[in-house]
Amino acid sequence: GIQVEQSPPDLILQEGANSTLRCNFSDSVNNLQWFHQNPWGQLINLFYIPSGTKQNGRLSATTVATERYSLLYISSSQTTDSGVYFCADRMYSGGGADGLTFGKGTHLIIQP
Amino acid sequence: GAGVSQSPRYKVAKRGQDVALRCDPISGHVSLFWYQQALGQGPEFLTYFQNEAQLDKSGLPSDRFFAERPEGSVSTLKIQRTQQEDSAVYLCASSLVRGSAYEQYFGPGTRLTVT
Numbered sequence: 117g118i119q120v121e122q123s124p125p126d127l128i129l130q131e132g133a134n135s136t137l138r139c140n141f142s143d144s145v146n147n148l149q150w151f152h153q154n155p156w157g158q159l160i161n162l163f164y165i166p167s168g169t170k171q172n173g174r175l176s177a178t179t180v181a182t183e184r185y186s187l188l189y190i191s192s193s194q195t196t197d198s199g200v201y202f203c204a205d206r207m208y209s210g211g212g213a214d215g216l217t218f219g220k221g222t223h224l225i226i227q228p
Numbered sequence: 229g230a231g232v233s234q235s236p237r238y239k240v241a242k243r244g245q246d247v248a249l250r251c252d253p254i255s256g257h258v259s260l261f262w263y264q265q266a267l268g269q270g271p272e273f274l275t276y277f278q279n280e281a282q283l284d285k286s287g288l289p290s291d292r293f294f295a296e297r298p299e300g301s302v303s304t305l306k307i308q309r310t311q312q313e314d315s316a317v318y319l320c321a322s323s324l325v326r327g328s329a330y331e332q333y334f335g336p337g338t339r340l341t342v343t
Contacts, residue, residue, distance in 0.1 A: 147330060157317060159271075159334040202270055214284060215261055216321075216332060218270030 117207040118143045122219035130227055134191045137222045139203035141184040147206040148179050149216065150188050154199050162188070162201075193226045200224070230254065232335035234320050240341045241310045249305045249338045253322030260303050261332060262295055263319040271319050277303060278325075310342045 119142035129135055139148075150162040163170050163177040165186065170177055174194075179186040190197055200223050204216040233252045241247050253260050258279050263271035264287075273287040279300035288295070292311075297303040307314055317339050321332040 149331060151334075156336070157339070158336050159319065161331065161333060164331040204270075207273060215263075215273030215276050215287065216271075217273070220270050 118205055118217050120203060120205060120217055120219035122201075122203060122222050124222060125220065126223045126225075128225045128227065129193055131193060131195060133193050133226075134189070135193060135224065137188040137190075137201050137203075137224075139186045139188075139219055141186075141205055143184070145179060145181040145184060145186070145205055147216070148186055149204050150177055150186070151202045151204065152197075152199050153202060153221070159202070190224075195226045195228055198224055198226045232320055232322050232333055234318075234335040234338050236338060237336060238339050238341075240343060243312060243342055244309055246306065246308045247310055247340065249307075249318050249340070251303045251305070251320030251322075251335060253301065253303070253320070254324075254333060257322035257324050257333075258300070259323045259325050259330065259332075260297060261321040261323075262303070262305050263321065264289075265317040265319055265337070267316075274305070274318075307340075310340075312342050315340055315342045 121140045151159045165177045165179045167181045174191045176189045200221040202221045204218040207215045207217045235250045260277045262274040265271040275295045276284040277297040292308045294306045317337040319337045320335045323330040323332045
C-alpha cells in the first residue's frame with residue numbers, strides 16, 4: 117500500500133505567521149484529503165484535493181499528482197489553528213472505495 | 229445535516245472485558261470505515277463496509293476484534309477480552325462513493341482505556 121510522509125513533524129509559530137506543510141506519497145495520488153485534528157480529537161475535513169489547487173479562507177492546498185506531493189498553506193495563523201494536521205490518501209490504487217493511509221501528522225502550535 | 233456520531237465517547241474497561249463501540253454514519257453514506265488511533269500517531273485502518281458487506285478487514289489486529297453492519301447503516305466494533313494494548317481512540321468514518329472519487333467524514337471517536 118501507499119506510504120505517506122509528512123513534514124515538518126513539529127512547527128511552532130507566532131500568531132500572524134504563514135506556514136507550509138508538505139506530504140509526499142510513495143505511489144500515485146488518488147483521493148488525497150487534508151484534515152485538522154483539534155485538541156478534542158475531532159478530525160475536521162479541510163480539503164479533498166486529488167489534484168490542482170483549492171482555497172478556503174486563510175487556507176489553501178495544492179496537489180501535484182504527477183510528482184506525488186501535496187502542500188497545505190496557512191496564512192495569517194491564529195491560535196485556533198493549533199493542532200495536528202494530517203494528510204491521507206487511499207491505501208491502494210484502483211477503483212472503488214477503500215481505507216485511507218495517514219501520515220504521522222504535523223503538530224502545529226501557534227503562540228499568541 | 230448531522231455528521232457521523234459515535235458512542236460512547238469514553239469507555240474504561242478492565243482487562244479481559246468485552247466492549248462494543250457504536251457508529252452512526254451520515255445518512256445515505258454507503259461506505260463505512262473503522263480506524264484505530266494510538267496516542268501521538270495517525271489513524272490506522274481497521275475495516276471497511278460497503279452497505280452491509282464487509283469488504284476489507286485486513287487491518288483488524290487480532291481475532292478479538294469483530295465488526296458488523298447488519299442493515300447497512302449503524303455499525304458496531306466489538307473487542308473481546310480487551311488487553312492494555314487495545315487502549316486507543318477508535319474512529320469511524322463514512323463516505324458517499326461517486327465512481328472512483330470519495331471523501332471520508334469522521335466521527336468524534338471513542339476513547340478506550342483498558343486498565
